[in-house]
Each structure stands twice: as structure tokens, then as C-alpha cells.
Amino acid sequence: MSESVQKRRRIQRSSPPPVYILDGENDTYEPYIPVAQRREAKLAKLSALSVSSDLRAKAKKELEELLEKEDVQREEERRREKARKERTLLVEAQEVHSRKAAEDASKTEVEKADEVDAEILAAIASRRKLASDLELAKGIQYSESLKSSWRPPKHIRERTEEQHGRLREKYHIIVDGENIPPPIEHFEDMKIPVAMLQFLKSKKITSPTPIQLQGIPTAFSGRDMIGIAFTGSGKTLAFCLPLIMLALEEEARLPFIRGEGPVGVVLCPSRELATQTYENVLSWTAAISKDGKYPSLNTLLCIGGISMGDQSHVLNKGLHIVVATPGRLIDMLEKKKFGFGNCKYLCMDEADRMIDLGFEDDVRNIMSFFKRQRQTLLFSATMPRKIQDFAQQSLVKPVLVNVGRAGAANLDVLQVVEYVKQEAKMVYLLECLQKTAPPVIVFSENKNEVDDIQEYLLLKGVQAVAIHGSKSQEERQYAIKSFKSGAKDVMVASGVASKGLDFNDIQHVIIFSMPKEIEDYVHQIGRTGRSGKTGIATTFVNMSTPEQTLLDLKYLLMEAGQKVPPFLQTIEDPRAVQGGSLKGCPVCGGLGHAISNCPKLEDAQRRQMASHRATHGDGGGY
Numbered sequence: 168m169s170e171s172v173q174k175r176r177r178i179q180r181s182s183p184p185p186v187y188i189l190d191g192e193n194d195t196y197e198p199y200i201p202v203a204q205r206r207e208a209k210l211a212k213l214s215a216l217s218v219s220s221d222l223r224a225k226a227k228k229e230l231e232e233l234l235e236k237e238d239v240q241r242e243e244e245r246r247r248e249k250a251r252k253e254r255t256l257l258v259e260a261q262e263v264h265s266r267k268a269a270e271d272a273s274k275t276e277v278e279k280a281d282e283v284d285a286e287i288l289a290a291i292a293s294r295r296k297l298a299s300d301l302e303l304a305k306g307i308q309y310s311e312s313l314k315s316s317w318r319p320p321k322h323i324r325e326r327t328e329e330q331h332g333r334l335r336e337k338y339h340i341i342v343d344g345e346n347i348p349p350p351i352e353h354f355e356d357m358k359i360p361v362a363m364l365q366f367l368k369s370k371k372i373t374s375p376t377p378i379q380l381q382g383i384p385t386a387f388s389g390r391d392m393i394g395i396a397f398t399g400s401g402k403t404l405a406f407c408l409p410l411i412m413l414a415l416e417e418e419a420r421l422p423f424i425r426g427e428g429p430v431g432v433v434l435c436p437s438r439e440l441a442t443q444t445y446e447n448v449l450s451w452t453a454a455i456s457k458d459g460k461y462p463s464l465n466t467l468l469c470i471g472g473i474s475m476g477d478q479s480h481v482l483n484k485g486l487h488i489v490v491a492t493p494g495r496l497i498d499m500l501e502k503k504k505f506g507f508g509n510c511k512y513l514c515m516d517e518a519d520r521m522i523d524l525g526f527e528d529d530v531r532n533i534m535s536f537f538k539r540q541r542q543t544l545l546f547s548a549t550m551p552r553k554i555q556d557f558a559q560q561s562l563v564k565p566v567l568v569n570v571g572r573a574g575a576a577n578l579d580v581l582q583v584v585e586y587v588k589q590e591a592k593m594v595y596l597l598e599c600l601q602k603t604a605p606p607v608i609v610f611s612e613n614k615n616e617v618d619d620i621q622e623y624l625l626l627k628g629v630q631a632v633a634i635h636g637s638k639s640q641e642e643r644q645y646a647i648k649s650f651k652s653g654a655k656d657v658m659v660a661s662g663v664a665s666k667g668l669d670f671n672d673i674q675h676v677i678i679f680s681m682p683k684e685i686e687d688y689v690h691q692i693g694r695t696g697r698s699g700k701t702g703i704a705t706t707f708v709n710m711s712t713p714e715q716t717l718l719d720l721k722y723l724l725m726e727a728g729q730k731v732p733p734f735l736q737t738i739e740d741p742r743a744v745q746g747g748s749l750k751g752c753p754v755c756g757g758l759g760h761a762i763s764n765c766p767k768l769e770d771a772q773r774r775q776m777a778s779h780r781a782t783h784g785d786g787g788g789y
């Protein structure tokens with residue numbers, strides 16, 4: 168053996184035994200020596216002693232017994248230690264569990280309900296931001312609002328913040344956001360074309376409504392905004408006029424040629440609403456360009472159920488404004504009939520519906536066609552808090568303009584709620600129609616019921632038309648046209664089909680079947696009492712109306728200072744009985760229930776499940 172190997176062995180032998188440190192607690196660990204090894208060591212010691220072989224055999228036996236006993240003891244100890252550790256964990260878990268159970272038991276029902284509500288709200292809040300997929304993927308975030316060349320006139324710029332505040336107070340306008348543009352009380356001060364001012368005057372529109380007075384300067388300044396105001400308060404002008412001005416400016420800078428544009432798009436949740444907005448834009452742009460001082464603008468109506476070929480004359484020129492429903496718009500964009508390369512303005516009417524679960528993905532899809540930052544505006548009469556919060560994260564330095572509580576009823580509508588048995592409704596409807604002169608709208612939640620009511624009214628000699636989602640586009644257009652022109656006295660409609668529609672001077676709205684969601688009720692009664700006029704809404708309720716809906720209705724009537732009928736007065740709010748808070752539902756804005764009982768959430772979940780089934784080939788569809 169070489170010297171170096173011997174040296175290495177000497178070093179190895181003389182190395183100290185390994186020291187094990189367990190969890191930093193036990194630095195005196197005694198390594199375990201197996202029984203056989205210990206027995207051999209002891210026997211070696213024994214045989215070194217000079218004793219008789221009998222004695223040695225006896226001692227050996229005793230030793231073995233002793234060692235085995237020791238070993239059993241060690242094993243026992245190890246098992247006990249292991250069990251102790253395991254028990255500790257188990258006991259700890261049990262203790263945590265029973266502590267939580269005890270805590271839960273000490274919580275009141277109200278506290279527990281609040282916790283559930285907070286959890287639901289947190290789950291909703293984690294929705295994906297409303298931005299294009301590209302922006303989300305690249306993490307693009309705009310930090311500044313778009314620049315605009317518009318400035319308020321000098322005398323308004325010179326006013327103090329306090330003066331602006333007083334004006335807002337006067338018109339019950341609540342605002343939120345950074346550097347909010349000033350409210351402007353006169354159209355003349357908004358620097359809009361004289362021809363437009365004259366046109367508005369001819370329509371008896373002489374001074375801006377509160378949402379216009381704050382909303383138009385905000386949008387003119389290039390700011391993203393959320394505009395909330397009562398039904399019939401003139402929101403359409405508030406979001407269309409800024410787009411028209413932007414288009415005029417762009418056209419004046421460099422006239423649009425075929426394939427260019429649009430400058431902006433207005434998205435609506437229904438074809439009827441889109442058509443109405445389109446017609447408004449057409450009349451406003453025509454009025455502006457009439458005297459030849461301003462260029463004429465091209466507007467495209469992009470909705471399902473119509474032939475786009477009929478509008479080829481618009482597509483053959485530069486395009487300024489598109490008014491659309493999401494489905495057809497996506498279709499046109501995908502087919503590259505036009506693009507959003509230069510599109511700077513995106514407005515959503517009835518925005519709470521648009522960015523709610525039904526259309527949310529469509530909206531994101533539409534956003535992905537924008538090639539640069541856009542000005543985004545969301546308008547609605549109802550805007551539950553969760554939608555406001557969600558929208559706010561998706562906008563750039565948004566300004567919130569709120570006239571009255573979001574979801575509150577228009578105070579110009581006299582609301583009458585009547586208890587009518589199911590079987591008595593038709594007959595009572597005839598009686599109700601005598602209350603006022605026409606035009607009257609009758610709402611029902613159910614398409615078959617809409618048809619039944621129309622048939623019944625026709626039988627009784629009432630000139631009635633009907634509109635609902637299963638009617639063809641021609642039938643829908645005919646119904647709206649003949650009702651608008653006054654040829655028909657009554658329109659029977661399903662809630663969705665007629666949302667946001669602006670009919671002239673509706674005298675009376677009759678809600679034949681109360682919608683489950685109080686927001687729908689607010690929109691339905693809002694077909695009357697528009698542009699400062701008063702109207703009546705009569706609503707039939709009975710045993711089949713869910714108690715929670717009745718409670719939402721009761722609170723809404725109380726809020727609007729309307730008469731609460733005795734049968735509604737007797738309905739107790741379970742939250743009040745338990746001493747809980749009575750804040751409105753952040754999802755639908757209903758005042759009579761908490762988020763955990765929200766009918767809108769149930770509907771949304773149902774829709775999600777239906778669309779899930781549809782995408783997974785499970786039949787159904789939404």
C-alpha cells in the first residue's frame with residue numbers, strides 16, 4: 168500500500184463522527200446503532216475477559232436479552248414520539264376548526280351574510296379588465312387622456328372650482344375624477360356649430376339637460392367618462408355630439424376617402440336602439456352640413472337583420488361614424504369591410520348591459536380591432552356599483568358624471584302599483600287603457616304573453632302592434648314605425664326589445680308582468696316622462712311576483728316619493744328584521760336585497776352555463 172493511501176486512511180479513521188443537526192434544535196444527536204452491531208461489540212468485549220465458557224454463555228444470553236429489551240424500548244419511544252407529533256398536527260387542525268366554528272357561532276346571521284356578500288363581490292371584481300387582448304397581452308396601459316383641441320370659452324375657464332361646484336349642485340350633478348372639465352349651462356358656450364344650435368331650437372331643445380351640461384364638456388375635452396342619468400334625460404345627444412364634432416374636425420383636417428374611417432363608433436345592445444341612435448346622428452349631421460359651412464359626414468348603421476348592401480354608398484366613401492350592435496360589427500370588422508385603424512372614439516349606450524356578462528367578450532373582441540388609444544364613454548340610466556368599479560379600471564383617468572342615484576326612477580313618472588290576479592289581468596288591462604289617451608306601451612316579460620296581449624287587444628278593437636326578440640326584423644321595424652307615426656295606439660313589447668327607445672310623448676306605460684330585475688322596471692317606466700314631460704306607469708303585481716322583487720319595488724317607490732300601496736307596505740325586509748344593513752345591491756342596484764340574493768347574478772350564471780353548454784357542443788345556446 169502506498170504511503171499516500173495509508174495517510175488518507177489514517178485521516179479518514181481519525182475524522183470525527185458526523186454531527187447531525189435536526190431542525191436546529193437537537194445538536195446532540197446520537198446515531199442509531201443496529202442491535203447486531205451492538206451485540207457484536209459487547210460480545211467482543213466479553214470474550215476479551217478471561218471467564219469460564221458457562222459464565223460467558225450466561226452473560227451472553229443476559230446481554231442479548233438486555234439489548235433486545237433496550238431495542239424494544241427504543242422502538243416504543245420512537246413510535247410514541249411519532250404519534251405525539253402526528254397528534255399535535257391533528258389536534259391543531261381540530262382546534263383551528265373548532266375555533267372557527269365557535270367564531271362562526273358567535274357571528275350574527277347579518278355578519279355571516281355580509282361575509283358571503285363580500286366574497287361574491289370579490290369574485291366578481293376579479294374579472295378580466297376591459298381592454299383588447301393585444302393590450303392585455305402586451306400589458307399596454309395608457310396613463311393620459313387623449314388630447315383635444317376644444318377649450319371652454321374664456322369666461323368659463325375663469326370661473327373658480329367653487330363656482331363649478333355650485334352649478335353642479337344646482338343641477339344635482341355628482342362628479343368624480345381628476346381635473347374635471349367645467350359644467351356649461353348654455354349650448355352657445357359649448358362652441359357647437361350655429362346650424363346645430365338652430366336645429367336643436369327647432370326641436371325645442373334650448374338648454375342642455377344636467378347630463379349634457381356636464382357630459383358634453385367632459386367628452387369634448389377628450390376624457391373617458393361614465394355617464395349615468397335618468398331615462399329620457401338626453402344621454403344620446405351627450406355622447407353623439409362629441410363624436411360628430413370629432414369627425415368634423417378630422418374631415419376638415421384631411422377629407423376621408425374610400426376605405427378610410429370611421430372616427431368613432433357607438434355600440435348599442437339592441438338593433439332598435441342602434442337604429443334610433445343612427446337616425447338621430449343622421450338628422451344632426453344633416454343639420455350641421457346644411458348651410459355648407461361644415462362638411463357632410465357619412466354614418467353607417469351596422470346591425471343584424473338588415474342587408475349591408477343597401478348601405479354600399481356609405482362604404483364607397485370615407486366613413487366617419489358607425490352605429491352598431493356588437494355581433495354585426497364584429498362580423499364586418501372580421502370581413503375587413505372597414506377597420507378601426509383610425510378609430511378614436513368608442514361609446515357604449517346602455518353600457519351596463521353591454522359590459523355585463525352577455526356582451527363582455529364581444530366588447531373585448533371589438534376593442535382588439537383598435538390600433539391605438541381611444542376615448543371610451545359608457546352611458547346608462549342604471550349602472551350598478553360593480554359595473555362602475557369594473558369599468559373604471561378599464562378607462563383612462565375617467566370622469567364619472569352622475570345625475571341622481573344610478574338605477575333610480577325618473578321622478579317625472581307617476582308610478583302606480585296595483586295588485587291584479589293573474590286571471591284578471593287581461594280584462595283589467597282594457598280598463599287601464601282608459602286612464603290616458605294614446606300612445607301607450609304595454610310590457611310583458613314573456614314573448615308568448617306579448618302575442619296573447621296583442622291578439623286580445625286586436626279582438627277588442629284596439630289598434631295594437633307587438634315587438635319582441637322572435638319577430639323578424641321587418642315586423643319589428645313595422646311595429647316601431649307605425650307606433651311612432653301614431654298609426655297604432657298601443658305597442659305591446661318585451662322588455663329587452665324596446666329598451667332605450669325614445670317614442671314621442673308616451674302617456675302611459677303598463678307593466679303587465681313585473682320584471683324580476685328592478686333595473687328593467689326602471690328602464691320600462693322610463694319610456695314615459697321623457698324630456699321634461701310627465702307620464703304614468705301602472706304595474707300589475709300578484710302572488711306570482713317574487714317577494715324580493717316587490718321589496719325592490721317598495722324601496723324604489725319610497726325613494727321616488729311615490730305612494731306605496733298597503734300590500735307593499737306589509738312586506739318586511741328580512742335584513743331589517745335581522746338588524747342588517749339596508750344598502751342597495753352592488754350588482755343590480757336593487758334596494759330591497761343583498762348581492763347574495765340578486766336575481767341578476769342568477770340570470771348571469773344561467774347564461775354563462777348556457778353559453779358553456781353551447782361552446783361545448785352540449786346543445787342549448789344563448
Ligand SMILES: Nc1ncnc2c1ncn2[C@@H]1O[C@H](COP(=O)(O)OP(=O)(O)OP(=O)(O)O)[C@@H](O)[C@H]1O
Nearest residue numbers: 372374375376398399400401402403548667669698
Ligand atoms: N336638452 C334637451 N332639452 C329637451 N329635450 C331634450 C334635450 N336633449 C334631448 N332631449 C329629448 O329628450 C328625449 C330623450 O332623449 P334620449 O333618448 O337621449 O334619452 P336617454 O337619456 O338616452 O334615455 P334612455 O335612458 O331611456 O335611453 C329625446 O326625444 C330628445 O330629443
